[in-house]
Amino acid sequence: MEDPFFSPAEEVGAKSLYLFLKDDRLSLMTPTIREEKLNPLSLDFIGPFKYHQKQNYSFKKEPLAKALGQNSHLVWDITCGTGSDATLMLFFGLQVVAFERNKIMWALLRDALDRAMQDPEIGHHFRDRFTLIKGDPRVNSPAERPSAVYYDPMYPEGKRKALPKKEMRVIREVVGDDLDFNETILWAKGIPTSRFIVKRSLKAPPLNERPGHIYEGKSTRYDVYFS
Numbered sequence: 001m002e003d004p005f006f007s008p009a010e011e012v013g014a015k016s017l018y019l020f021l022k023d024d025r026l027s028l029m030t031p032t033i034r035e036e037k038l039n040p041l042s043l044d045f046i047g048p049f050k051y052h053q054k055q056n057y058s059f060k061k062e063p064l065a066k067a068l069g070q071n072s073h074l075v076w077d078i079t080c081g082t083g084s085d086a087t088l089m090l091f092f093g094l095q096v097v098a099f100e101r102n103k104i105m106w107a108l109l110r111d112a113l114d115r116a117m118q119d120p121e122i123g124h125h126f127r128d129r130f131t132l133i134k135g136d137p138r139v140n141s142p143a144e145r146p147s148a149v150y151y152d153p154m155y156p157e158g159k160r161k162a163l164p165k166k167e168m169r170v171i172r173e174v175v176g177d178d179l180d181f182n183e184t185i186l187w188a189k190g191i192p193t194s195r196f197i198v199k200r201s202l203k204a205p206p207l208n209e210r211p212g213h214i215y216e217g218k219s220t221r222y223d224v225y226f227s
């Protein structure tokens, strides 16, 4: 029998991206999802937040917590994407203002955030400390200045031996490369009173000049620029 989640593509066009509701969740279908018979992409904050609650993180050892520093209270995640890093920063106790300029990713994030806000156990964290803004912070930024700016753009793909995670391949299909990273870095480094954190894979060169400090994880590192 034909899978009902793959047949609508015939109607919309196999090359189309489209959003649909599945079990009251906004879900995305793309050509890659269709061709590789992956699950439609929807985003979720509740599962990851509850997962973090069960971990015994030591804030003195977690590279992202160290990169954010003990005195950070308000972080702008200017590349929200799937919201995974933003959720971790929220779990660390920060107030998070997250920006996403891609309309499709933003719609998926908004849907996940609406569900998270209604969760009886953890909804208050999202209601009280998480703000999602549609757009680019260079155009549309709140007046309150952050203590940290977090940046994780989609870099042009280098030569890879292994394929990136399925979710990241789908996101690349939706957003493409963030080719304006030089301009964004220049802007972010000009924000007063902030530390600027750039997420990189462990072996990649710094995106900008030498960072003030580097915090390394298993496969990722955080380059921190102090202003």
Ligand SMILES: C[S@@+](CC[C@H](N)C(=O)[O-])C[C@H]1O[C@@H](n2cnc3c(N)ncnc32)[C@H](O)[C@@H]1O
Pocket (backbone or CB within 6 Å): 078, 079, 080, 081, 082, 083, 084, 085, 086, 099, 100, 101, 102, 105, 135, 136, 137, 152, 153, 154, 155, 175, 178, 184
């Ligand atoms: C690599 S993904 C971010 C992954 C994210 N850290 C996570 O935890 O899923 C980059 C995302 O940032 C968005 N983006 C890139 N530059 C942006 C900007 N200047 N303003 C707003 N969104 C941006 C892209 O549309 C894309 O969804």
